[in-house]
Amino acid sequence: MRNILGANDEIAAQNRKIFSKRGVVVMNLMGSPGSGKTTLLEKTLARLADKIKIAVIEGDLFTAKDAERIERAGVEVIQINTAGGCHLDAPMIQKACASLNLAEIDLLIVENVGNLVCPAEFDIGENFKAVVLSITEGDDKPLKYPLIFKESAVTLLNKIDLLPFTNFDLQAAREDLTTLHPTTKIFETSCTTGVGLDEWCAWLLGKVAR
Amino acid sequence: MHEATLAENILEIALEAAEQNRATKIFAVGLTLGEMAGVEVEALTLSFDVLKKNTPADNAELKIKRVPIQATCSKCGKSFRLANYNFFCPECDGILILESGRELLVDFVDCE
Numbered sequence: 001m002r003n004i005l006g007a008n009d010e011i012a013a014q015n016r017k018i019f020s021k022r023g024v025v026v027m028n029l030m031g032s033p034g035s036g037k038t039t040l041l042e043k044t045l046a047r048l049a050d051k052i053k054i055a056v057i058e059g060d061l062f063t064a065k066d067a068e069r070i071e072r073a074g075v076e077v078i079q080i081n082t083a084g085g086c087h088l089d090a091p092m093i094q095k096a097c098a099s100l101n102l103a104e105i106d107l108l109i110v111e112n113v114g115n116l117v118c119p120a121e122f123d124i125g126e127n128f129k130a131v132v133l134s135i136t137e138g139d140d141k142p143l144k145y146p147l148i149f150k151e152s153a154v155t156l157l158n159k160i161d162l163l164p165f166t167n168f169d170l171q172a173a174r175e176d177l178t179t180l181h182p183t184t185k186i187f188e189t190s191c192t193t194g195v196g197l198d199e200w201c202a203w204l205l206g207k208v209a210r
Numbered sequence: 211m212h213e214a215t216l217a218e219n220i221l222e223i224a225l226e227a228a229e230q231n232r233a234t235k236i237f238a239v240g241l242t243l244g245e246m247a248g249v250e251v252e253a254l255t256l257s258f259d260v261l262k263k264n265t266p267a268d269n270a271e272l273k274i275k276r277v278p279i280q281a282t283c284s285k286c287g288k289s290f291r292l293a294n295y296n297f298f299c300p301e302c303d304g305i306l307i308l309e310s311g312r313e314l315l316v317d318f319v320d321c322e
Contacts, residue, residue, distance in 0.1 A: 004219050004241075004314040086211050117248050118212035121314075146295045147248045150308075179296040182305045 008122055011090035015097070015125025022102035025208045026110065028124055030148060031132030033114030036158045038066045039191045040132060041111060045073040047201045052106040052208055057096050059088040059113045066111065076100070087118035090125055107208050116141065120148035128153040128207065135159045135166055139173040146180055154185040156200065161190040213250055216314065217257035221267060224319045228266050233321035236267040240317035244277045247314050266321070279311030 003009060019026050031037050038058075045054060056077040058066045067079035078096045080088060093110065100108070110126065112119040120129070131152040133141055136159060142149045149155060155177055163170060170188075177184055185203065189196035224239045243249050255272055262270055279292040285304025297306045 002223050002316045004216050121248050147246055179298055182297050
């Protein structure tokens with residue numbers, strides 16, 4: 001009996017060991033294309049970059065657009081282009097980390113390829129996963145894509161300022177997320193109004209301090 | 211569409227097993243796939259059928275067994291088969307811990 005993802009999981013375990021040895025906390029940030037991952041990341045960096053040393057790995061099919069945005073925040077960033085690949089895997093992270101001085105970093109944020117399915121299946125050696133679900137995507141997503149929400153320690157209900165303009169049922173979404181993952185943490189955030197960002201950043205900072 | 215990656219890995223495992231057994235033909239590859247593993251079986255089979263061409267697995271068939279989502283209560287210890295992803299214990303106030311349903315395994319490689 002052999003694990004189909006055994007080769008990936010082996011490298012992920014190696015990554016995890018190195019991260020732990022160098023004292024780096026790693027967050028795997030996931031969510032649909034357009035859910036607001038990069039904007040959330042920009043806002044997060046603006047709040048935390050003077051408190052802890054952060055580096056970012058950006059995963060996209062093509063272009064360095066996201067890496068350029070993160071670079072403007074004054075944070076070290078490495079762009080991985082998967083050239084059509086729908087997720088990041090452990091060997092890609094291993095390779096990207098070779099050019100980072102991990103010992104100097106407190107928090108490594110890996111922004112995965114925009115996708116609610118595949119990234120959840122691939123361990124990259126992270127400490128925890130986070131998923132961004134924007135209000136405009138609809139409240140039915142947690143039960144439609146259960147694995148990613150089950151795997152994530154935290155869900156960010158993003159673009160919460162758009163709630164009055166949609167039929168998104170916030171209570172139903174929260175109930176579905178909680179029944180699927182009873183110990184999950186949920187934040188309601190808006191990068192436009194700034195609501196919820198301080199709470200989210202305080203939680204994230206707590207993960208690093210621990 | 212990570213099914214292509216999974217199919218590549220499955221083929222690699224099967225070819226390795228055939229080589230170890232000095233087999234030249236692979237007839238079937240048995241898989242165990244959990245119901246909560248994000249696998250689209252049709253896409254997986256299609257990818258495998260494309261990749262296997264011109265290899266000893268040319269005529270190999272995927273034999274797939276699905277595993278239901280099973281979880282055990284952390285408090286009362288009872289085990290349940292989950293239908294609607296509700297991880298609250300239906301019999302006490304405990305939380306259910308996933309026991310099976312995430313499997314992505316190659317069970318056997320039938321070769322000669």
